[in-house]
Amino acid sequence: MTKNKFSLRRSVNNMNLVRFRFWFQIVAFVLIVYGGYIGLDLGNKLPTFACVFNGEGTGGKCYVGELQHDLKHPLEGFVGFAGYAFLISLGMFMVWFWALNKGWCGFVCPLGTMQDWLTMVREKSKIRYSEYSWANRGKIKSIKYILLILLLLLPVMIANSVFGLPKLPNGLSMPFCDICPGRMMIPAFTGHFNQFYIDFSSKTDLVMTTLGMIIVGLFLVGSFVKKRFFCYFCPMAALQYVFSKPALLKLYKDGAKCTRCGDCYRACDMDILEIADDVTSKNLVTEDCTLCLKCVAACPEEGCLEANFMGATIFESTKEGFILRMAMDQRGEKHAH
Amino acid sequence: MHTEHTIETPHQRQNRHKAMEAISVINALKEDFKFPIQSMGYFYDLFETVYCRHEPLHEGKVKIGTMCIQIPSEIIYALDGVPIRLCNGFYTDDEIGSDLLPQKSCPLVKATVGWFASDNFSDKPDITFSPTTCDQKTKAGAIIESFGHTVIDVGFPRTKESEESHHYWRESVKSFAVKLSKFQGKKLTRSNLESAIKKIGYAQSLYHKLTEFRKNKAVPILGVDMFLVTNAFFFDKIDEWIGAVEKLVAELEQRASAGVNVAGKASPRIVYTGSPPIFPNYKIPLIIEQSDAVIVADETCSSNRMFNDMVAVDEWNLYDMIDSVSDKYLKACTCPIFTQNDDRIRRIIQLVRSYSGDGVIYQAFAGCQVYEMEQRSVLAAMEREGIPILYIESDYSPSQHGQLTTRVEAFVESLKNRKRMKK
Ligand code: SF4
Ligand code: SF4
Ligand code: SF4
Ligand code: SF4
Ligand code: SF4
Numbered sequence: 121m122t123k124n125k126f127s128l129r130r131s132v133n134n135m136n137l138v139r140f141r142f143w144f145q146i147v148a149f150v151l152i153v154y155g156g157y158i159g160l161d162l163g164n165k166l167p168t169f170a171c172v173f174n175g176e177g178t179g180g181k182c183y184v185g186e187l188q189h190d191l192k193h194p195l196e197g198f199v200g201f202a203g204y205a206f207l208i209s210l211g212m213f214m215v216w217f218w219a220l221n222k223g224w225c226g227f228v229c230p231l232g233t234m235q236d237w238l239t240m241v242r243e244k245s246k247i248r249y250s251e252y253s254w255a256n257r258g259k260i261k262s263i264k265y266i267l268l269i270l271l272l273l274l275p276v277m278i279a280n281s282v283f284g285l286p287k288l289p290n291g292l293s294m295p296f297c298d299i300c301p302g303r304m305m306i307p308a309f310t311g312h313f314n315q316f317y318i319d320f321s322s323k324t325d326l327v328m329t330t331l332g333m334i335i336v337g338l339f340l341v342g343s344f345v346k347k348r349f350f351c352y353f354c355p356m357a358a359l360q361y362v363f364s365k366p367a368l369l370k371l372y373k374d375g376a377k378c379t380r381c382g383d384c385y386r387a388c389d390m391d392i393l394e395i396a397d398d399v400t401s402k403n404l405v406t407e408d409c410t411l412c413l414k415c416v417a418a419c420p421e422e423g424c425l426e427a428n429f430m431g432a433t434i435f436e437s438t439k440e441g442f443i444l445r446m447a448m449d450q451r452g453e454k455h456a457h
Numbered sequence: 458m459h460t461e462h463t464i465e466t467p468h469q470r471q472n473r474h475k476a477m478e479a480i481s482v483i484n485a486l487k488e489d490f491k492f493p494i495q496s497m498g499y500f501y502d503l504f505e506t507v508y509c510r511h512e513p514l515h516e517g518k519v520k521i522g523t524m525c526i527q528i529p530s531e532i533i534y535a536l537d538g539v540p541i542r543l544c545n546g547f548y549t550d551d552e553i554g555s556d557l558l559p560q561k562s563c564p565l566v567k568a569t570v571g572w573f574a575s576d577n578f579s580d581k582p583d584i585t586f587s588p589t590t591c592d593q594k595t596k597a598g599a600i601i602e603s604f605g606h607t608v609i610d611v612g613f614p615r616t617k618e619s620e621e622s623h624h625y626w627r628e629s630v631k632s633f634a635v636k637l638s639k640f641q642g643k644k645l646t647r648s649n650l651e652s653a654i655k656k657i658g659y660a661q662s663l664y665h666k667l668t669e670f671r672k673n674k675a676v677p678i679l680g681v682d683m684f685l686v687t688n689a690f691f692f693d694k695i696d697e698w699i700g701a702v703e704k705l706v707a708e709l710e711q712r713a714s715a716g717v718n719v720a721g722k723a724s725p726r727i728v729y730t731g732s733p734p735i736f737p738n739y740k741i742p743l744i745i746e747q748s749d750a751v752i753v754a755d756e757t758c759s760s761n762r763m764f765n766d767m768v769a770v771d772e773w774n775l776y777d778m779i780d781s782v783s784d785k786y787l788k789a790c791t792c793p794i795f796t797q798n799d800d801r802i803r804r805i806i807q808l809v810r811s812y813s814g815d816g817v818i819y820q821a822f823a824g825c826q827v828y829e830m831e832q833r834s835v836l837a838a839m840e841r842e843g844i845p846i847l848y849i850e851s852d853y854s855p856s857q858h859g860q861l862t863t864r865v866e867a868f869v870e871s872l873k874n875r876k877r878m879k880k
Pocket of ligand 5 (some may be wrong): 591643732824825828
């Protein structure tokens with residue numbers, strides 16, 4: 121038995137995921153938000169909210185911002201070279217995305233990380249989190265797709281008259297950026313608070329920037345009471361999910377080993393019921409999953425859940441790991457949290 | 458020592474009969490098998506102390522009776538109570554209960570009711586919590602109350618898939634905690650619940666270590682011994698139990714590396730499921746292991762189901778701890794009282810696979826409707842999976858011994874043939 125030997129695999133499976141993620145997210149946050157100052161530039165196709173409005177600080181740029189920009193062209197333009205260029209940038213986005221799959225959300229996205237920090241503050245203040253009812257949880261799933269379609273469509277409708285409708289005003293050229301909490305929150309970390317404004321120059325700008333301010337307020341309050349509040353509505357998550365199937369990093373489940381104890385569901389910040397209840401699918405990267413791997417860490421059944429990279433298991437649920445993480449490995453009462 | 462003139466009171470008679478039942482099982486465990494385990498001595502002594510000598514274990518402590526596994530012992534320990542699980546395996550008590558319940562009732566329930574009716578406890582529960590699980594347990598609560606005991610019902614849902622059930626059960630557990638906290642005059646806090654959760658979690662982790670050894674080719678411990686160990690958890694002092702199991706784990710480690718096998722090379726490996734074997738009703742497990750088979754795993758509420766699932770907390774604050782305690786007792790539970798029971802079937806199959814089981818023995822108590830009703834679906838599923846299964850109905854009476862032995866032996870023999878053919 122490998123049990124008695126020291127092995128890398130065993131120590132990975134026994135790791136304290138909470139601590140690992142905490143530090144990983146900090147490093148990723150620093151690279152994305154401050155990386156620009158040390159010359160880091162990961163390009164403008166990143167599948168995560170590396171905000172363009174963060175100016176010099178940003179270590180790369182968010183593809184959702186870029187995408188809106190790309191789409192604001194007359195349709196004729198897409199036939200020729202511009203069409204290729206568009207596909208190439210989409211391709212670049214996919215390549216980035218495939219490396220980590222939705223792990224970008226669980227480990228890299230600065231907006232995700234900020235929400236996790238707010239969760240920590242709430243937890244420390246001993247305030248209970250809130251949950252959606254299962255019915256509402258199901259209903260809000262479609263909102264992110266609606267936002268995605270709007271952010272794709274509106275720029276096109278500025279440059280083109282779609283279905284004979286009049287072209288839209290230019291104030292909607294980056295419709296999602298207007299309401300994206302990243303536009304205000306991320307530059308704030310490099311000392312730029314100039315995105316907190318309401319633009320009175322036109323009616324559209326007024327409406328959109330006001331909406332933006334409201335959404336930032338909701339983002340802060342919402343993610344304090346509800347874990348990952350914003351991620352439930354995030355169009356980036358919707359865009360990612362479209363391309364998730366061929367990604368290299370996967371969350372796999374062996375349903376035969378699952379007792380449906382629900383430990384994984386309780387740990388899941390995205391309240392994904394399938395993670396516990398689905399005992400037939402192998403790939404459990406569902407639309408809202410952030411690949412945070414908290415479920416793997418919380419599962420007590422040997423080899424039931426696993427993070428898999430290109431066919432190789434990198435982190436899997438084990439009894440021993442579970443017992444260590446829950447501090448149930450010793451008799452005494454010395455494990456105060 | 459008694460003088461010759463004393464007339465035996467009903468309690469003395471009951472105790473004498475129970476002692477006889479108990480000692481014959483303890484002796485069988487001690488003497489009928491090869492390679493006895495030294496650290497099992499603690500458990501043999503414990504059962505002798507409690508059931509032969511009727512000595513109390515928890516004098517001066519408040520004892521909280523529980524009628525099923527669903528009453529969270531984490532909360533009882535956090536509030537300074539001692540949980541005593543009242544599921545009873547004595548034929549003597551079953552007979553007393555028979556006069557008070559319909560004839561075709563479950564012997565376990567009859568024995569529990571009989572125990573209360575006689576009011577003859579060495580550790581008498583000060584208050585008893587009764588979860589509304591199977592019909593018979595549910596109704597037994599009121600009957601026991603009519604004898605003058607304090608019994609409090611704890612509402613338990615019969616579906617576990619729905620959202621309403623989750624909320625209902627979480628609320629039930631909260632109200633149980635409030636009632637017990639009032640009864641004990643003690644507040645449930647983050648720190649007392651956290652240490653109770655971790656202590657029980659540690660006890661469970663030891664159980665998991667024990668079961669790991671049973672996956673080996675050479676099985677170092679008998680199924681009947683394992684039943685006794687888990688059964689002791691019903692009433693033992695938890696710290697003593699932990700200490701004894703730590704020793705047992707250490708001894709099994711040695712035995713495993715020395716390749717000690719309590720069974721024969723060709724002994725079929727059995728997964729046991731169905732109505733719970735509760736001391737001293739080890740009739741079927743004993744017959745199995747005396748017929749040259751060995752029980753390597755079980756799916757019963759007196760053993761595996763009680764230990765397998767541990768509380769998993771995400772935020773170590775009171776709100777989340779109580780919810781995770783509640784979820785532990787509902788979600789993975791494979792009790793037959795639930796409407797759907799695919800989980801139980803998947804669990805049995807998984808046990809057969811991971812413990813290299815050769816066959817399944819499914820016992821239902823005559824009178825346990827839910828286990829009787831689930832028999833068909835389990836049998837069909839095992840057939841689909843190509844797993845041999847034997848279904849047995851039994852009760853607590855010593856009478857059908859011969860017939861049961863014949864059936865078990867025939868099954869074991871067929872498993873052996875199957876094994877030979879495979880080779
Ligand atoms: S505002 Fe939001 S969507 Fe726009 S570039 Fe910044 S992070 Fe991306
Ligand atoms: S869902 Fe959106 S906001 Fe949340 S982590 Fe992913 S990209 Fe960031
Ligand atoms: S924690 Fe593991 S065993 Fe429990 S429901 Fe989730 S996947 Fe299944
Ligand atoms: S399913 Fe697992 S990996 Fe996905 S969000 Fe939930 S806890 Fe994280
Ligand atoms: S064996 Fe059956 S009838 Fe008896 S207590 Fe258990 S579930 Fe109820």
